[in-house]
Amino acid sequence: xxxxxxxxxxxxxxxxxxxxxxxxxxxxxxxxxxxxxxxxxxxxxxxxxxxxxxxxxxxxxxxxxxxxxxxxxxxxxxxxxxxxxxxxxxxxxxxxxxxxxxxxxxxxxxxxxxxxxxxxxxxxxxxxxxxxxxxxxxxxxxxxxxxxxxxxxxxxxxxxxxxxxxxxxxxxxxxxxxxxxxxxxx
Numbered sequence: 001x002x003x004x005x006x007x008x009x010x011x012x013x014x015x016x017x018x019x020x021x022x023x024x025x026x027x028x029x030x031x032x033x034x035x036x037x038x039x040x041x042x043x044x045x046x047x048x049x050x051x052x053x054x055x056x057x058x059x060x061x062x063x064x065x066x067x068x069x070x071x072x073x074x075x076x077x078x079x080x081x082x083x084x085x086x087x088x089x090x091x092x093x094x095x096x097x098x099x100x101x102x103x104x105x106x107x108x109x110x111x112x113x114x115x116x117x118x119x120x121x122x123x124x125x126x127x128x129x130x131x132x133x134x135x136x137x138x139x140x141x142x143x144x145x146x147x148x149x150x151x152x153x154x155x156x157x158x159x160x161x162x163x164x165x166x167x168x169x170x171x172x173x174x175x176x177x178x179x180x181x182x183x184x185x186x
Contacts, residue, residue, distance in 0.1 A: 050087075050091070052088065052091070052092035053076050053077075053078055053088065053092065057076065057077050057078055058074050058075060058076050058077065059074065059075040059077070059112055060072070060073075060074045061073040061074060061075065061108055061109065061111075061112045062108070071098070071099075071105070071185040071186070072185065072186055073098055073105075073108065073109060073112070073183055073184065073185050073186075074093065074183070074184050074186070075112055075113060075116075075121065075181060075182075075183055076088060076089075076181060076182050076183075076184060077116075077181050078181065078182075079179040079180060079181060080122075080179060080180070080181075080182060081176060081177050081178065081179055082097075082122055082161040082176040082177075082178075083176065085097055085122045085180070085182035086124070086139055088182075088184070089182070089184035089185075089186070092184075093184050093186040094186055095140075095184045095185050095186030096124050096138075096139050096140040096184070096185055096186075097122055097123055097124030097139050097140075097182060097183065097184060097185070098123045098124055098183040098184065098185040099123070099124050099125070099138035099139070099140050099142045099185060100123060100146060100164075101142070101143075101145055101146050102146055103146070103148070106146075106148055106169050107169065109123075109164060109169070109183055110164075110166075110168075110169035113164065113166040113181075113183070114166055114167060116166050116181065118166060118180065118181055119165060119166055119167065120163040120164060120165055120166060120172065120174070120180055121163060121164050121166060121180055121181045121182055121183055122161065122162075122163055122164075122180050122181070122182035122183065123162055123163065123164045123171070123182075123183055124138050124139040124140060124162075124185070125137070125138060125139075125144075125161070125162030125171070126138075126139065126160060126161055126162065126176075127154070127156060127159075127160040127161075127162075127173065134156065136154075136162070140185070147171060148169065148170055148171060149170060149171050149172075150165055150168070150170035150171060150172050151170075153170070153171065153172050153173060154171075154172075154173045155172075155173050156173060158172070158173040158174060158175070159173050159174045159175035159176060159178070160173070160175075160176055161173070161174055161175070161176040161178075162174070163178075163180060164183065
C-alpha cells in the first residue's frame with residue numbers, strides 16, 4: 001500500500017469515527033468531546049449540514065519534490081473539535097488528521113502554520129489508556145515513532161488529544177473539545 005493512502009486501523013481496532021458510527025458509547029478514555037453527548041437528531045442535523053471547506057479556507061502544503069510516497073498535508077482554517085476535524089479530513093480529503101513521523105514533516109507543517117494568528121492546530125495524535133498502560137497513537141493507525149513536545153508536555157491532565165504549536169512546532173496535550181484549525185494528511 002503506498003504511504004500516502006490512508007492507513008487502516010489495526011485488525012480488531014475501530015477508529016474513533018467508526019466507533020461513533022457503530023454506536024460505541026465511549027468512555028473518558030476516548031478523545032471524544034470529553035463528556036459532551038449529542039442526541040441522534042442533533043447528529044442527523046449535523047450530517048445534513050455537513051459541508052467541506054471551500055478552497056479559500058485551506059492552504060495546501062508544498063510536498064517534497066520528487067517524493068511520490070510522501071504524505072501531502074493541508075491546513076484547514078475552520079475551527080473544529082478534534083473528532084469533527086478528523087471527520088472533515090476523512091470525508092473531504094480521504095485522509096486523516098496528520099501523523100508526523102520525522103523532523104522534516106514537522107518542519108514542513110511548521111513553515112505553513114506559523115503565519116496563523118492561532119497558537120495551535122490539531123494533528124492526529126491521541127492519548128490512550130490509563131496509568132502505566134497509557135500510550136500515544138495516531139488516528140490513522142500508523143506507529144508512534146516521533147514526538148517533539150513543548151516544555152512541560154506531555155501534560156496528561158490537560159486532555160487526550162495532541163495539538164501542534166504554530167510558533168516553535170512543538171506539541172501539546174489538549175482537551176479534544178477545544179476548537180482549533182487543523183492539518184489533514186492525504
